[in-house]
Amino acid sequence: MEQAIFYFFSAVLIFAAGMVITARNPVHAVLFLVLAFFTSAALWLLLEAEFLAIVLVLVYVGAVMVLFLFVVMMLDINLAPLREGFARYLPVGVLVLALVVLEMVLVVGPRLFGAEAVTVPARQAAEYSNTETLGELLYTVYVYPFEVASVILLVAIVAAIALTLRRRPGTLKQEVGRQVAANRGERVRLVRMAAERSKR
Amino acid sequence: MFDWFMNPEGPMVLVVILIKIIALVMPLMLGVAYLTFAERKVIAYLHVRVGPNRVGPRGWLQPIADALKLVMKELLVPSAANRYLFMLGPVMAIAPALTAWAVVPVGEGMVIADINAGLLFLLAMTSMGVYGIIVAGWASNSKYAFLSAMRAGAQMISYEIAMGFALVGVLMAAGSLNLSQIVMAQQGSILHWFWLPLLPLFLVYFISGVAETNRSPFDVAEGESEIVAGFHVEYSGMAFAVFFLAEYANMILIATLTALLFAGGWLSPFQGIPVLEGLFAWVPGTIWLLLKVCVFLFCFLWFRATFPRYRYDQIMRLGWKVFIPVTIVWIFVEGAAVLAGLGPWFD
Numbered sequence: 287m288e289q290a291i292f293y294f295f296s297a298v299l300i301f302a303a304g305m306v307i308t309a310r311n312p313v314h315a316v317l318f319l320v321l322a323f324f325t326s327a328a329l330w331l332l333l334e335a336e337f338l339a340i341v342l343v344l345v346y347v348g349a350v351m352v353l354f355l356f357v358v359m360m361l362d363i364n365l366a367p368l369r370e371g372f373a374r375y376l377p378v379g380v381l382v383l384a385l386v387v388l389e390m391v392l393v394v395g396p397r398l399f400g401a402e403a404v405t406v407p408a409r410q411a412a413e414y415s416n417t418e419t420l421g422e423l424l425y426t427v428y429v430y431p432f433e434v435a436s437v438i439l440l441v442a443i444v445a446a447i448a449l450t451l452r453r454r455p456g457t458l459k460q461e462v463g464r465q466v467a468a469n470r471g472e473r474v475r476l477v478r479m480a481a482e483r484s485k486r
Numbered sequence: 487m488f489d490w491f492m493n494p495e496g497p498m499v500l501v502v503i504l505i506k507i508i509a510l511v512m513p514l515m516l517g518v519a520y521l522t523f524a525e526r527k528v529i530a531y532l533h534v535r536v537g538p539n540r541v542g543p544r545g546w547l548q549p550i551a552d553a554l555k556l557v558m559k560e561l562l563v564p565s566a567a568n569r570y571l572f573m574l575g576p577v578m579a580i581a582p583a584l585t586a587w588a589v590v591p592v593g594e595g596m597v598i599a600d601i602n603a604g605l606l607f608l609l610a611m612t613s614m615g616v617y618g619i620i621v622a623g624w625a626s627n628s629k630y631a632f633l634s635a636m637r638a639g640a641q642m643i644s645y646e647i648a649m650g651f652a653l654v655g656v657l658m659a660a661g662s663l664n665l666s667q668i669v670m671a672q673q674g675s676i677l678h679w680f681w682l683p684l685l686p687l688f689l690v691y692f693i694s695g696v697a698e699t700n701r702s703p704f705d706v707a708e709g710e711s712e713i714v715a716g717f718h719v720e721y722s723g724m725a726f727a728v729f730f731l732a733e734y735a736n737m738i739l740i741a742t743l744t745a746l747l748f749a750g751g752w753l754s755p756f757q758g759i760p761v762l763e764g765l766f767a768w769v770p771g772t773i774w775l776l777l778k779v780c781v782f783l784f785c786f787l788w789f790r791a792t793f794p795r796y797r798y799d800q801i802m803r804l805g806w807k808v809f810i811p812v813t814i815v816w817i818f819v820e821g822a823a824v825l826a827g828l829g830p831w832f833d
Contacts, residue, residue, distance in 0.1 A: 460799070
């Protein structure tokens with residue numbers, strides 16, 4: 287049963303990954319990438335890595351890809367010029383492809399990832415919590431690398447905001463503090479005037 | 487692979503799970519139907535009107551009539567729309583809304599999948615809901631629908647962060663990601679429920695939940711007066727009904743989660759009170775949960791009849807500049823309380 291599930295999700299994953307690069311419509315490509323993330327999360331679940339699987343869905347599918355989809359939808363890409371000169375660039379593309387395949391075969395070959403090289407991890411009992419173990423490890427043994435990584439991310443956030451923040455003169459802004467502090471005397475002026483009489 | 491089918495236990499497990507799913511989804515769908523009726527009635531009474539009262543006794547068959555009408559209507563696909571994605575949109579909206587219910591306990595031990603990382607799973611599933619709206623908005627190939635998809639996407643991502651932080655507070659207090667264990671950690675009395683020690687997080691969570699479900703006053707994604715009906719403006723018949731189902735199923739989900747995480751779930755509110763506890767001991771936990779869910783659902787409807795719609799920039803300000811700082815500050819306060827062993831919640 288588990289094997290059947292594995293092969294099913296693997297087939298879907300390979301199909302989705304293929305469609306990401308062959309789909310003509312960029313929005314379709316992004317949605318296939320979402321499907322690819324989703325199926326790899328399912329494969330991770332089969333490996334009992336439930337924390338990583340759910341975080342993959344939460345972070346990549348739930349946040350990163352939504353923004354990605356956003357950008358791709360907003361861009362009105364004209365696809366025709368992108369497809370021009372296919373024959374001219376083909377040799378370069380094939381060369382790069384061959385290099386990548388060669389590297390992948392060398393690294394992900396049976397020498398390092400074969401059935402003999404990797405021992406099958408032991409099955410854990412039902413009450414074993416992947417999340418708890420990972421959290422304990424992350425906050426005790428690897429606490430400094432973890433903190434350094436978060437500081438680097440914080441720096442990236444600050445840098446991104448500093449690069450894009452600009453103050454334009456003349457734009458109207460709502461100041462909530464002032465609105466709340468406003469009172470009647472500031473806004474309303476009662477005017478006393480004599481009653482007018484219509485002319486006969 | 488084949489011995490799994492030969493083994494009598496294998497398919498039986500599947501059958502039991504299927505029965506559990508049906509036992510959960512059928513009442514949920516009925517709940518959605520009568521939530522729409524309750525919405526119209528409650529808002530009518532708040533407006534000093536009567537509301538629907540023609541179909542059946544006192545209007546009780548109104549949701550059935552509405553459902554029949556939607557089933558009978560023709561499904562239209564705009565000629566300029568992207569056919570596949572147009573049809574996929576409603577499916578992508580309802581699938582996460584129903585999947586999330588898999589880990590939600592409706593009573594002690596009454597849950598389809600009692601998994602350890604339940605809270606994370608919920609967060610992941612609710613974050614998936616935005617795809618239905620974005621895909622539908624884009625595939626409709628309509629300006630209104632596209633504007634709505636953009637608004638909904640930005641809004642849901644913003645409020646998800648505040649929601650996630652509120653859940654971090656809950657898991658710090660309960661010491662578990664399992665929803666049943668979170669409820670059991672609130673045992674004691676009504677004052678032991680997490681609404682009291684986590685009051686700011688409770689409010690932030692519920693308001694973010696209203697924003698996540700695109701309900702009034704955060705319904706800029708639908709905004710009838712600005713962009714007609716938003717992402718589902720091109721949908722008719724059942725395709726529209728599926729969006730409707732997803733929205734209301736999400737509302738019930740948020741109300742149930744608020745009840746489970748902050749209001750003691752299926753625990754009796756009279757726990758720890760000498761006479762009343764014994765008097766109400768016969769009430770099953772599911773009834774208490776149902777009552778709490780109804781209170782929160784009523785709040786959804788009440789908000790809709792009370793508040794004017796937020797402007798888009800105000801929504802963003804509230805999410806990023808108010809809710810996120812509030813949750814971060816309260817997580818630090820809570821961390822200090824946990825460290826100090828502040829009773830009766832954190833000892």
